[in-house]
Amino acid sequence: MVKSNVVPFxxxxxxxxxxxxxxxxxxxxxxxxxxxxxxxxxxxxxMIIAVGGWLVFGGAxxxxxxxxxxxxxxxxxxSAAFSICGDGRHVNCxxxxxxxxxxxxxxxxxxIDTPELSPPRCEAERVKGEAAKARLLALLNAxxxxxxxxxxxxxxxxxxxxxxxxxxxSLGDTLVNEGLARRWDGARxxxxx
Numbered sequence: 631m632v633k634s635n636v637v638p639f640x641x642x643x644x645x646x647x648x649x650x651x652x653x654x655x656x657x658x659x660x661x662x663x664x665x666x667x668x669x670x671x672x673x674x675x676x677m678i679i680a681v682g683g684w685l686v687f688g689g690a691x692x693x694x695x696x697x698x699x700x701x702x703x704x705x706x707x708x709s710a711a712f713s714i715c716g717d718g719r720h721v722n723c724x725x726x727x728x729x730x731x732x733x734x735x736x737x738x739x740x741x742i743d744t745p746e747l748s749p750p751r752c753e754a755e756r757v758k759g760e761a762a763k764a765r766l767l768a769l770l771n772a773x774x775x776x777x778x779x780x781x782x783x784x785x786x787x788x789x790x791x792x793x794x795x796x797x798x799x800s801l802g803d804t805l806v807n808e809g810l811a812r813r814w815d816g817a818r819x820x821x822x823x
Contacts, residue, residue: 712770727762727811730770738789740780742802742811745821752822762810769801
């Protein structure tokens, strides 16, 4: 009898068959159990998404206690003109140094705190509060800006919490640098001395 060098035909195996799945499993150092490569890939993808979200929402370089700011614009003000809010309908107007109406929606600037005007606790707070209100009006009317959302969409009063940006810079930072606001640390502090 003569031997042939012909290899008998084998049906190709499907990837993902039971035998392949067992072959692809590796031992987990902690549990002693096994984790498939597919599970490891899923965990890796989840970690990448989590780190990406951390970076997008202000993880790198953000300060503890400050609202993290998304880099995704929520609105653009390309044609808005602002006034001081009065009685009647509020569309585009300024309430005080850290609150304004934009396109009929009440916005609380998320990264700052300014002196109260309703009611002020002392004359010094009223004077500084009026100056912050006037400066915010001027800043909003100085050109297009964008609004970025943070971790929380609204405060307990139903105001939208937003950071106001122009050319990538916070208008809140401008008010802080001019001494008309403080960085928001999660609580209101007095302005009377």
